[in-house]
Amino acid sequence: MAELDEILARYTHPQTGSLHGAAFVAVDRNGKDIYRGVAGRKYVDLTSTEKLTLDTVTWIASQSKLVTSVSVLIAVEKGLIGLDDDVRKVVPLLENIQVITGFEDGEGEPGPGVGKPILEDPNGPITLRQLVTHTSGFCYDAWNPLLQKYSVWAGRKENMFSGTIEGQLHPLIFQPGTSWSYGPGLDWAGKVIESLTGITFDEFQQQNIWGPLGAKSTTFFPAKRGLTQKDIMELGRRSENSPPQDLVPGTSPWPFDCRDSLGGAGLFSTANDYCRLLAALVSGGGPILSAASLDELCRPQVGVASDADMRRFVTSDSNAHSKGWLWTTDPENHWQDYMEVRQCLCGLVNSEDVVDAEGKHRRRRKGTVNWDGLPNLLWFVDRESGVAATFFTQIMPMDDVAARKVCTELEEALYRIVNEETKV
Incomplete structure (x- = not known):
């Protein structure tokens, strides 16, 4: 696990790092931790001494969509x-x-x-x-x-x-x-x-997802839980072409105290809470979803023309991020599309394994589902390998180079552990 610790520490180092804080949690199909780690600060200010934790409440933006998709199938x-x-x-x-x-x-x-x-x-x-x-x-x-x-x-x-x-x-x-x-x-x-x-969507999720999972910090309405803006992980903003360390406090585009339970982008959660949901999904759906519904959640859903429109979106210059695409650290910082993806009920699903040049499994297997959140969060569920993970941070604008690099490094290091244990 030392390699994963080192990656998080390097990217959140107060003098040389490019993120003020980040968390990474990965679990296996038996609900056991593969890795659970966090590094850096809750606030952007370098003089801040309050550390980010796995229980720090964070706006998860479009990572809300997975929860809504699960709610729909329930x-x-x-x-x-x-x-x-x-x-x-x-x-x-x-x-x-x-x-x-x-x-x-x-x-x-x-x-x-x-x-x-x-x-x-x-x-x-x-x-x-x-x-x-x-x-x-x-x-x-x-x-x-x-x-x-x-x-x-x-x-x-x-x-x-x-x-x-x-x-x-x-x-x-x-x-x-x-x-x-x-x-x-x-x-x-x-x-x-x-x-x-006849109840709010927030109440529906509490009764059918977060309650059964024992997750107590996830809600559309953190203010109603007695939290203030200072209790939430601060959003950092980077100017275009600025040095990686040049991070300033930013204003979240999402209102802290909104009126409606909006399932597309409105949830606030923690890395620990969110991985409880991922653990349920990678282990077969229980106790919130049947195995048949989980299969429906993860299978391709739309026709060829709609999938083509989707791929044009996720591979455009402004969206070519971790939605199924690998960051390559070449001198010109290009994105490389390395696998075919389809639209499923909860995001994207891989149509093929992700392998290295020798044909060995390096990252996600065929059938892995994934999506992310606007401030550079990420989740994936790989049922074939029996691994699910989420990455939490708060950086804008979307598709931040440093955030995508750290996600790639973390995932590659994670799969070295998984593949060694399963001898894939």
């Missing part, structure tokens, strides 16, 4: 809804949702006097499966010029970072089931569960 197991049921019949806010195809004035800048948006009705249902796999037509408004123009035209006051469901309410950008776009579908999946159960 609701399906309970017989509350089917994956292919039309959610517009469940959530009144979605009854009149439409698809935007353009504006009457073409591509002009939004503003007073511009033409109206061109809208059409969906050609078919909007299903729970589509919401979870990003094929419903929803797209994050901050990342789509057409939705940005629509927001100005409609006078929208809320957006994807408002902490409200209204921030996720806007037209679809394509007909449901015909393409792929990263967006707030999982926020709406949480609203579906709220409508079906």
Whole structure:
């Protein structure tokens, strides 16, 4: 374990490191620790003496999506809804949702006097499966010029970072089931569960996931637990082309005290809590999910065209990170796509093993599922190897070079341990 300790210590060294704090936890299919470590500070300030711990509450952003996907399958197991049921019949806010195809004035800048948006009705249902796999037509408004123009035209006051469901309410950008776009579908999946159960999505997760797992620090509402902003791991921000050590305190884009339980990005958790969920998944699903539902969670879900749109997103210059792609430490710091991935219900799933030049297993095996979180968090579950892990930090902007390098080093060192123990 000394190699993993050294990696964390090196990247969080107060004078020469590039992260103020980081945690890494890995467990096996028997629920036993392979590694559990943390290094660095809770705050960016070099003079701070408060150390980061495995129980420090942290905004986990899109690592919330895995928890929401698990929640959806729990609701399906309970017989509350089917994956292919039309959610517009469940959530009144979605009854009149439409698809935007353009504006009457073409591509002009939004503003007073511009033409109206061109809208059409969906050609078919909007299903729970589509919401979870990003094929419903929803797209994050901050990342789509057409939705940005629509927001100005409609006078929208809320957006994807408002902490409200209204921030996720806007037209679809394509007909449901015909393409792929990263967006707030999982926020709406949480609203579906709220409508079906009559309780908040936070309460549903406490009753069906965190409670059974004995995880006590994970919630959408840390303020209601008596926490303050100072209790949360501080976000560090790095300027473009700045030295690795040039880190300054940053402001989180997510409101600490938000109004709604938003399943796409709203959870606050700890490394210890989150790995309780990963341990349940890598061990077969118990006590929260059946083996059949776990198989459904991890299998490829969408068609060839939608998968192609997904791969264009995750391999773009701004998103070519650990969502299935390996950081190579060549002189020009290029990303190298080293494996085929598909969209599953909880993120991406490998279509092949990740092997080294000699054909030996180095990292994730075929069938591994993974995703990450905006401030450079990461999780994966490799059921074939019987290993699951999560990396916690708080660094912006997304796809920070140092964070991706440390994730790669940690994972490679972890698999040297796993492969040695299993003689793979």
